[in-house]
Amino acid sequence: MSTCNSEELLKAKVNEWLLWDKNQDTLDEIKKLVSENDTSELAKKLHHRLAFGTAGLRGKMAAGYSCMNDLVIIQTGQGFLNYLQRYKNDLLTKNGLVIGYDGRYNSKRWAEITATIFVNAGYKVRLFGGMVPTPFVAFAVRRYECASGVVVTASHNPKDDNGYKVYDSNGVQIIKPADKRIQQAILENLTPLESSWNTDILENNPLVTDPLDDVMQAYLQEIIVDIVHPDVIVKNKTVDLKFVYTAMHGVGYKAVQKVVDTIGVQILPVPAQRDPDPEFSTVQFPNPEEGKSSLNLSFQCAEKHGSTVILANDPDADRFGFAEKNQKTGEWKIFSGNEIGTLMGWWLLQCHKRTHPEIPLNKVYMISSTVSSMILQTMAKAEGFNFVDTLTGFKWIGHKALELEKDGYTVIFCFEEAIGFMCNSKIVDKDGISALAQFTCLANFVYGNNQQLSDKLDEIYNTYGLHLTWNSYYFCYQPATINEIFERIRNYRGAKTYPTGILNDKYKIVSIRDLTTGYDNSQPDNKAILPVSSSSQMITFVFDNGLHITLRTSGTEPKIKYYSELCMTPEVKNRSVAEATLKEMVTAICEEFFEPEKHGLIPQSG
Structure with a gap:
């Protein structure tokens, strides 16, 4: 694109923002950049739009299409309304949607803006009358059989961030292709309606109800x-x-x-x-x-x-x-997420046996993500219940749980290593409130038997086998370098050949699952059964001594991550030997597969 065309395009974007934005703070922010002729910063803010993905929107609160602000929320709300009218119109017409928000700056306002857009279109809105935990929104979607749920939150991000998280009508975070459809609907409804700015319409409106007390x-x-x-x-x-x-x-x-x-x-x-x-x-x-x-x-x-x-x-x-x-x-x-998951898995299994003896263990499932500990799989083999893993993220865990329940199974526990836990199937998402409740019951049980939870964890490992994990990452700011590293792994000793082991095959690889290409040699036809995405890198290796390691890229940060776990048999009691083996293997994998010095990778500090 010529310099002249680029300048004209930026000028058009600036004029568009000045015409559309009615928030004085963000309007002044753009005007200030215009007065300073800061074309570089204007281009960053106005040329690139914050994309709607399976986690919805999340970004810094500031002016511009690349950030979170009133105008972007209005555009998102108008597009989301259009999407629901197109794909969930019956539920939308009958039961509307649920909207909640957290305690961050702008969260309440953006929840109200979203509600305003739907009320103007004539739909019911259950707008929480106060700040609520995110799991309450997921719970409310299913309770009221709504078309969707929205919660304005950035979870544990820094204070300058906020987000816009969307649940499907089944109470699970949206997955493909809903994210792409919503993004397209947003792009088709960018012009802000005058009515979208007027949140006064919500006051004493018969279409708006507060579900807070009922949900609690x-x-x-x-x-x-x-x-x-x-x-x-x-x-x-x-x-x-x-x-x-x-x-x-x-x-x-x-x-x-x-x-x-x-x-x-x-x-x-x-x-x-x-x-x-x-x-x-x-x-x-x-x-x-x-x-x-x-x-x-x-x-x-x-x-x-x-x-x-x-x-x-x-x-x-x-x-x-x-x-x-x-x-x-x-x-x-x-305690790490994997250690909490180990304790919770054991506890909820005991609770199930006591509370529902009529449901045999062969009709019971537990689920974890591929980068989490495999302790639930080990327990399942020993106890007779079922286990399955999913891609990283509770959107995948939730959908799998609903699928299993539809097939007649009972899902009693799910977790991922990033301290996310699902302790029942009433809420098909991670829920820190019910997890806390169950964990306090576990703690009282353990302390009541004159143990500490660290003792109980050791006892579980002694019963099922030691599971040692080591997770970390490298920073890499060059996408081309990341692709080069992973393509080298896929063509390690010639075209389409993966590594066979490490340290001159001292430790041999027995299976490989590549969820970027769809290759999985643990399956009869070498085809992965988990969803495949060519837009992200993810390879899992299993070694002959029980080590699992997954190498993957981050969807939001310039990182190459690795998640490793050494799964030992119950007979192996020497923790120090196992720890030394894990360290030796992970160090070798990083050196041989990543070549960090050659590629200028920066290891995680500390």
Whole structure:
């Protein structure tokens, strides 16, 4: 494109923004860039549109089509309305949609803008009257049989970000091709209607109802009371274990307090992090996965009150984290998502056996993602229930759970290593509130037997076999380099030949699954049964000694990630030998497959 044409195109985009945007702050932001003749920044903001994907929208709150702001939300809402009219019109006409929001800047406003667009079109809107955990929206979609659900949240992203997450009518996050269809509908409805800006229409409108109280009561009944065995609640009250809880400046506290009151559990909220705070003023990254940096105030609170157990939700309360103080050494251990998943899998299996003895284990399933621990698979082989893994992301886990239930199976637990847990099939998405509830019951059971949860974890590994994980990543800012690395792996010793092992075949590869190309030599026809995407890189290797490792790219960051796990038989008790083997193998895989020095890869710090 010529310089002249490029300048004309940018000028047209600037004029379009100045004409369409009615938010004074973002309008002034663009005007300022125009007055400074900052064409580079204007081009970044106006030439590139924030794309709608299977996670909806997520980005920085600022002016421009590449960011989150009033105008982009209006365009998105108008497009989404058009999509639902085209593909879900019966449900939309009958039951409308659900809209919720978190405590970030602009979240409430953008929820109201979305509601305004649908109300103007004559549809029912269940707009939560206050900030809610994301799982409440997923729950409400199925409860009211709505066409869809929208929650305005950026989960645990930094404070300058926000997002727009969409659930399908089945209560699961959207998957392809819905994302592409919504994106196309947005592009066809970019001109903002004058009525889309006027949220005053929502006040006392008969089409708008607040489902908050009903959803809270239904959640307590269906997700807690109907599922937690009465004897477990009695045990909770007997043990009387004190839990420190952090909402990480998010929306979890009110719901968590009601839930733990219902099951006879006491929590001590971290005062400075209890209530929503869009500044996230006490943490640099509001994510329990960050470990000590995000849990410092929790440790202080626990020490003050003599508690040995810390519970944590991320800001939209769909994830759950946990830490425990060793009563012998006084040291705190932050449990990984895989370790929590191991404990929860064991616990929910025991709960199922007790609560539903009429459902045989051969009709029961547990699910985890491909990059999570394979401990559930190991348990399944030993106990007689079923296991299946899915692609990374709860959208895949949720859809698989519904598919299995349709076939007559009962899904009792699902998890992924990024501290996401699904403890029932009423909510087919990760839910940090019900996960916390179940985990407190587990903790009271364990402590009531004079153990700590770290002891129970060791006991589980002694029963089923040690599962050691090592997950990390490299930064790589050149997409061409990433493609070069993965193509070399696929043509390792000639065209279309993968590696056969590492360290001169000291450790041999027994199976390979490439979900970029669709190759899987563990299947009879060498074709992968999991969904394949040529737009992302993902290869899994299984070695003869039980090591699984998945190499993949990030969809949102310039990273090459690896997820490894060494699965040992129960007879192998020497943890230090297993740890040394895992370190030796992962180091060799990274060096031989990635060639980090040659390609200028930057390892994860710390």
